[in-house]
Amino acid sequence: MAARLVRRITADHPNIDTTTARRIVGQAAAFIAASGQQPGQSLVPSRLVDHGWHAFIVHTVDYAAFCQRVVGHFVHHVPTDEDEQTPGDPQAERERTLTAIRTAGYTAEKDLWGDAADCNQCHAGCHDSPKGG
Numbered sequence: 001m002a003a004r005l006v007r008r009i010t011a012d013h014p015n016i017d018t019t020t021a022r023r024i025v026g027q028a029a030a031f032i033a034a035s036g037q038q039p040g041q042s043l044v045p046s047r048l049v050d051h052g053w054h055a056f057i058v059h060t061v062d063y064a065a066f067c068q069r070v071v072g073h074f075v076h077h078v079p080t081d082e083d084e085q086t087p088g089d090p091q092a093e094r095e096r097t098l099t100a101i102r103t104a105g106y107t108a109e110k111d112l113w114g115d116a117a118d119c120n121q122c123h124a125g126c127h128d129s130p131k132g133g
Helices: 002-012 018-037 047-057 060-070 090-103
Strands: none
Touching: 002 018, 002 047, 018 047, 018 060, 018 090, 047 060
16 A cells, blocks of 8 residues: 555655655654544644645545554544634644654654645644534
8 A cells, every 4th residue: 555655646746756755655644643543633744744645545445444443533634714724833733743643652754844734725734623523
């Protein structure tokens, strides 16, 4: 599965090499696990890690199986409108996300977490807290 995700990332983002794409896949998996294990934390992926999450989530069967195996439930990615997003402190969001990843038992590769993703398409910064519940 990881090889498929790496191919997808490098095809969709030609400026990302295969080695970096592999690392992105690993960080996306860590982010998804941390998000699912710590709902309500308003975790935010970096731009690079978001590429990995989006590549993974379109493989719905594999994504759902990963979520069930690692977290015990599906980790949602819920879109919202731009006007529903509240701006936060990017540095604080980054540190909260990296701490959550480490707390979940994963390594955070800081060089892949340079900037937050533009998550105006995601509910509350791309974490597992669907609107209304």
